[in-house]
Amino acid sequence: MSKNKTPHKGDKRKTKKDIINSIVNFFNKNSDESYSHKQIVEKLGLKKPAEKQLTANIIDDLIEDAFIIETTRGKYKSNNRGLFLEGTFERRSNGKNFFTPDEGKDSDNTQIFVAERNSAHAMNGDRVKVQMLAKRKGRDAEAEVLEILERKQTTFVGTLDVQKQFAFLVMDSKILANDIFIPKDNLKGGKDGDKALVEVVEWPKKAKNPIGKVIDILGQAGENNTEMNAILAEFGLPYKYPEKIEAYANTISDLITEEEIAKREDFRNTTTFTIDPRDAKDFDDALSIKQLKNGRWEVGVHIADVTHYVKEGDIIDKEGENRATSIYLVDRTIPMLPEHLSNGLCSLRPNEDKLCYSVIFELDEEANIKKSRITRTVIHSDRRFTYEEAQTILETGEGDFNIEILKLNDLAKKLRSKRFDHGAIAFDRHEVRFEIDEKGKPISVYFKYAKDSNKLIEEFMLLANRTVAEFIGNVQKNKTAKTFVYRIHDLPNAEKMENLSEFIRRFGYKIKVDGTKTAVSKSINHLLDEVSGTAEENLISTIAIRAMAKAVYSTVNIGHYGLAFEYYTHFTSPIRRFPDMMVHRLLTRYLNGERSVSKQLYESKCEHSSQMEQLAANAERASIKYKQVEYMSDKLGQIFDAVISGITEWGLYAEINENKCEGMIPIRDLDDDFYEFDEKNYCLRGRRNKRTYSLGDPLKIKVARANLERKQLDFALVE
Numbered sequence: 001m002s003k004n005k006t007p008h009k010g011d012k013r014k015t016k017k018d019i020i021n022s023i024v025n026f027f028n029k030n031s032d033e034s035y036s037h038k039q040i041v042e043k044l045g046l047k048k049p050a051e052k053q054l055t056a057n058i059i060d061d062l063i064e065d066a067f068i069i070e071t072t073r074g075k076y077k078s079n080n081r082g083l084f085l086e087g088t089f090e091r092r093s094n095g096k097n098f099f100t101p102d103e104g105k106d107s108d109n110t111q112i113f114v115a116e117r118n119s120a121h122a123m124n125g126d127r128v129k130v131q132m133l134a135k136r137k138g139r140d141a142e143a144e145v146l147e148i149l150e151r152k153q154t155t156f157v158g159t160l161d162v163q164k165q166f167a168f169l170v171m172d173s174k175i176l177a178n179d180i181f182i183p184k185d186n187l188k189g190g191k192d193g194d195k196a197l198v199e200v201v202e203w204p205k206k207a208k209n210p211i212g213k214v215i216d217i218l219g220q221a222g223e224n225n226t227e228m229n230a231i232l233a234e235f236g237l238p239y240k241y242p243e244k245i246e247a248y249a250n251t252i253s254d255l256i257t258e259e260e261i262a263k264r265e266d267f268r269n270t271t272t273f274t275i276d277p278r279d280a281k282d283f284d285d286a287l288s289i290k291q292l293k294n295g296r297w298e299v300g301v302h303i304a305d306v307t308h309y310v311k312e313g314d315i316i317d318k319e320g321e322n323r324a325t326s327i328y329l330v331d332r333t334i335p336m337l338p339e340h341l342s343n344g345l346c347s348l349r350p351n352e353d354k355l356c357y358s359v360i361f362e363l364d365e366e367a368n369i370k371k372s373r374i375t376r377t378v379i380h381s382d383r384r385f386t387y388e389e390a391q392t393i394l395e396t397g398e399g400d401f402n403i404e405i406l407k408l409n410d411l412a413k414k415l416r417s418k419r420f421d422h423g424a425i426a427f428d429r430h431e432v433r434f435e436i437d438e439k440g441k442p443i444s445v446y447f448k449y450a451k452d453s454n455k456l457i458e459e460f461m462l463l464a465n466r467t468v469a470e471f472i473g474n475v476q477k478n479k480t481a482k483t484f485v486y487r488i489h490d491l492p493n494a495e496k497m498e499n500l501s502e503f504i505r506r507f508g509y510k511i512k513v514d515g516t517k518t519a520v521s522k523s524i525n526h527l528l529d530e531v532s533g534t535a536e537e538n539l540i541s542t543i544a545i546r547a548m549a550k551a552v553y554s555t556v557n558i559g560h561y562g563l564a565f566e567y568y569t570h571f572t573s574p575i576r577r578f579p580d581m582m583v584h585r586l587l588t589r590y591l592n593g594e595r596s597v598s599k600q601l602y603e604s605k606c607e608h609s610s611q612m613e614q615l616a617a618n619a620e621r622a623s624i625k626y627k628q629v630e631y632m633s634d635k636l637g638q639i640f641d642a643v644i645s646g647i648t649e650w651g652l653y654a655e656i657n658e659n660k661c662e663g664m665i666p667i668r669d670l671d672d673d674f675y676e677f678d679e680k681n682y683c684l685r686g687r688r689n690k691r692t693y694s695l696g697d698p699l700k701i702k703v704a705r706a707n708l709e710r711k712q713l714d715f716a717l718v719e
Helices: 016-029 037-043 049-064 224-234 243-250 258-262 315-323 339-345 387-396 402-421 452-473 494-505 517-531 537-547 578-591 599-632
Strands: 068-072 075-078 084-090 097-101 112-114 127-132 143-150 155-162 166-171 180-183 194-202 211-220 272-276 285-291 297-304 353-363 369-380 383-386 431-436 442-448 486-488 552-554 639-648 651-656 662-666 675-678 683-686 692-694 698-707 712-717
Touching: 016 037, 016 049, 016 075, 037 049, 049 068, 084 143, 112 127, 112 143, 155 180, 155 211, 155 224, 180 194, 194 224, 211 224, 224 599, 243 315, 243 339, 272 387, 272 452, 285 402, 285 452, 297 369, 297 402, 297 452, 315 578, 315 599, 353 452, 369 452, 383 387, 387 402, 387 452, 402 452, 431 599, 442 599, 452 486, 452 578, 494 537, 517 537, 537 639, 552 599, 578 599, 599 662, 599 698, 599 712, 639 692, 651 698, 662 698
Parallel strands: 180 211, 272 383, 662 712
Antiparallel strands: 068 075, 084 097, 084 127, 097 112, 127 143, 155 166, 155 194, 166 180, 194 211, 272 285, 285 297, 297 353, 353 369, 431 442, 486 552, 639 651, 639 698, 651 662, 675 683, 683 692, 698 712
16 A cells, blocks of 8 residues: 555645644754655655745745855755854955855855955955845855954065055056055155055945055065065065064074083984985985894984974064965075074084984885884984985985995885875876076976885985874773874865866776775775876866875874875974974873873864965965966967967966976857857857867967966967
């Protein structure tokens, strides 16, 4: 017998009031989920066409009454956020501003439109309180800013346009629709054409332009130093070191007392050396190696003992914590610590006694770890190798300490092999580098690839980082691990992995998107091996990286997916990363048997470090982009082979094969048809002739425009 009841002829059709009450009760009971019209009628058992139509009308009415909201197209949710929301304001120079509520910041499709007239002059990134406006039928939700709770950005970078009685700052980044007005007495000596850092001090309610004052003159626009400093200032990053902190650092003594040496393990008579980039001055890691009587190998990973010199809470420490990282632009390093420490006291320079925090390993011939210990040491580096010098030894078998370097490489390769067997992912991507003349102008582009000498160092650093994290985090089942700083990496985004799988299929590749973590990561590695050396290699590896989560710092350990480690931290670069300094201090504290620190406090420190790391990466990319545009600026009209590297509703991005410089072909220049953006299939498609431009397609392009101020290249298609 069927479970479904046959309706009686006498069954009453539900009235509008009945259905309204049912829908209101349904959303009150299920306030956290979104539902489509179809799901709502099914849940309420509404089967008649008239009832379904009535439900659609009621949903529209409830949206207008702000009882429910449309979260994505055709999906509805109880408006339990209320009419007043707090969140982040996103400003656009075209007046199309948006608001993202706090509770919706991690999901797509939660942006609410804010018209310029309703923005209360909120700036990009400000935390604001808004009121939801009555929703008009067929229109997106809108909000009005009631209050600016917290200013995110008050300083802006641009070029001064100086008139007789006043000036304007014409901004590099188009975040504001209007330039910043600067009264003459707020110019701080700035001249027409100078790049400047300007603070917005006021934006009167009825004024079109914000009013600002010059904080610093960066130099004449177009000069290399000016432009690099402007990039740093644009991201709110420091471009010079405070003199008083440099002076304080210079007072720290380099004397290592016999009393200090007595507290440490002495490695000064063990073969030790550093391997670093040829232009490096801050050597924060060294390796030592010797064979033990039992035939095993003792390998020491020695890390600069920065926290011996930088005391918690002093002015160097506070500045270091604020910066959180050294910044690497195309032509310079902006250090986290003063030069006296980063390049002097703490740097593990050859032929000098140096204080270290070390992880000492005992390994057998198969690189199995038999013992390890974490200890403070004193070392004496015998030699400073560049990666190129070490690589020559690996390739020829000849040179200083060749036996030791060859043995370390043998052990590193075995460690690496085990790591990949456990599911680590091999993203070996090239880095863009420039050969630069004395004025900072790029004269050629080259690519830096990781060779065995790089991988040798990397493997032992990974091992030390993992060992330190395990030492603190991997406690017995009935014990709670003490608060610690971990480097975590979440699983790939499932939807992005599906998109990657769909995208690579057109090139004839496959990838696993579900299964065990190890199976998926091995499948990614197989893909990366397959595409190696092909025309589409850079494109596919870029999209694969985008499918990955970002690695961040946290006190909550979820493991590191990309490295296939259950426990991982950053211990090996305290000269250039503040989290490593935190790890050194926590290690010392816990080795001394002291209590755990505040999880909440350290989580906020981790969040700050992650944010600063991201800003530094953005600045580095901006400096590369600037140099790419500068390099191409004297090649206008020249024709190159390229590949489509990105597709948006406003045009195609193409990357030149020989130098990886990327430019845009605006959609308005594709004038043989009306092209529409197909987001799902990563393509632009012509409405009439159905011509399709897809990611990875080869093109011939001509360099049309090079705009240095906007770091933007425009290309034209060559048929």
